[in-house]
Amino acid sequence: MFGKEVTPITSGSEWFIDKPLLEKSVLDQNVLFTILSVLAIATVVYAVRMCRREATAIPLYILGGAALACFYEPLGDLLAHVTYAELNQVNYIESFGFLVPLWVLPAYILFFGLPTLYFLDKVRRGMSLSWWMSLFVLSVVGSWLFEIPLIMLEFQSYYGDNAPFKLLGYPVWMGFVNAATMSIVATCVVFLRNSWLGREYPSAYVILFPLLVSGANTGSGLPLSYAINSSDDVTIVNLMACVAIILSTAYAWICGNLLRVHGPLPVHYDTGGVDPK
Numbered sequence: 001m002f003g004k005e006v007t008p009i010t011s012g013s014e015w016f017i018d019k020p021l022l023e024k025s026v027l028d029q030n031v032l033f034t035i036l037s038v039l040a041i042a043t044v045v046y047a048v049r050m051c052r053r054e055a056t057a058i059p060l061y062i063l064g065g066a067a068l069a070c071f072y073e074p075l076g077d078l079l080a081h082v083t084y085a086e087l088n089q090v091n092y093i094e095s096f097g098f099l100v101p102l103w104v105l106p107a108y109i110l111f112f113g114l115p116t117l118y119f120l121d122k123v124r125r126g127m128s129l130s131w132w133m134s135l136f137v138l139s140v141v142g143s144w145l146f147e148i149p150l151i152m153l154e155f156q157s158y159y160g161d162n163a164p165f166k167l168l169g170y171p172v173w174m175g176f177v178n179a180a181t182m183s184i185v186a187t188c189v190v191f192l193r194n195s196w197l198g199r200e201y202p203s204a205y206v207i208l209f210p211l212l213v214s215g216a217n218t219g220s221g222l223p224l225s226y227a228i229n230s231s232d233d234v235t236i237v238n239l240m241a242c243v244a245i246i247l248s249t250a251y252a253w254i255c256g257n258l259l260r261v262h263g264p265l266p267v268h269y270d271t272g273g274v275d276p277k
Contacts, residue, residue, distance in 0.1 A: 019098075020159050023087035030090070032155065033103040040106035043114045050117060054124075058193060058202050059117055065209020066113030070105050072214040074098040079218065079225040080174060081160045101155075111146060112182065112213055115139060119186035123259055132183075132256035136249070139179035144170055162232050164224065164241035173241040173248075177221040180248035184216035185209070187255035220248045 047059035074095040077083060086099045093100040119135065127135075144167060150156050151169040158171050165172055192198045192208065218225070227240035 017081065017160050019083040019086075020157055021087060022083065022085035022154050022157055024085040024089075024155055026088055026090060028153075028155075029085075029088075029101060029103060033090070033106065036103050036106040036110060040109040040113075043110055043117070046114070047117055050121065056202065058198075058205060059120075061203055061205035062116055062189065062209055063109055063113040064206045066109045066116070066213070067105060068206065069112060069210040069213040070100070070108040072210060072217070073100045073104055073108075075214070076217060079229070080158065080171070080221065081163065081228055082156060082158045084156045085154060103155075111178075112185065115142075115182040116186045116189060116209075119182065120189060123186070123190055127259075129253075129256045129260050132259065133252065136179050136183055136252040136256075139182050140175040143175040143178040147174075160228065162228060162234050162237050164228070164234070164238045171241065173221065173224055173244045176245045176248040177217060177224075180220040180251045181213060181216040183252040183255045184220075185212045187258060188212050190259060216251075220244065220251060223247065 044060070044063060047063050050059040051057055071093060074093055074097075077098045077100070078096045083098065084101050084104075089099055090102045091099050092102040092105055122131070122135070147156070148168045148170045151158070158166065158169065158174075163171065189205070189209075189212075192205070193202075197204055221244050223240040223243040224237070227237045231237060
């Protein structure tokens with residue numbers, strides 16, 4: 001890496017780093033699933049209120065897309081070296097050698113769906129660049145607060161001897177990447193909902209949202225993903241973690257400026273003759 005002469009050490013599946021084997025009881029998983037499902041239902045209620053206020057089903061389509069986006073999780077786990085408790089797991093998805101538990105489904109609705117709806121609501125009302133960046137910082141903190149308890153309770157773990165710097169077991173860079181994902185996705189949705197596609201086929205959000213989440217999350221964290229999967233030098237991995245943090249912050253700033261210059265755009269919904277006001 002970076003012009004350094006190295007001896008290839010990987011062939012076949014040898015590049016795959018062994019994961020720690022975590023165990024959680026079915027009861028613990030069901031409790032977590034219930035808690036997250038209640039919060040996800042509350043998010044749906046919030047979306048329904050937005051639908052009634054704006055006379056559009058777009059918020060519900062967004063939540064449907066957030067639910068589908070969870071199929072990206074195994075690839076994200078591979079790129080970031082994160083694993084869930086696999087022993088006794090109430091499994092939902094299995095791919096790329098990773099098992100994803102059922103509770104991740106409501107978690108995605110809450111983690112990516114709710115912030116997107118909130119961002120959209122704030123943009124609709126109008127906001128400054130400083131307020132947008134404040135939301136980005138709050139999203140970073142929110143990401144930490146969401147995942148650190150899961151790590152401490154051993155529902156999941158970020159692993160590897162070359163893992164970058166962490167805060168209570170949670171990689172600092174990941175909070176910025178997740179926050180950038182929220183910013184990028186919300187910005188794209190703002191522009192999409194004013195496009196011909198958004199006006200004529202609002203149900204397209206169901207299939208577009210997963211694309212936006214996976215693309216934004218992978219792109220924002222790509223420097224770190226390259227490093228952690230190609231180098232055992234922790235210094236290089238930490239350097240790329242810093243690059244991912246800077247890149248994520250830059251993406252959020254660019255999104256804020258796009259919305260400041262071109263938005264908040266007028267909202268055009270196909271309301272079937274109903275006045276959204």
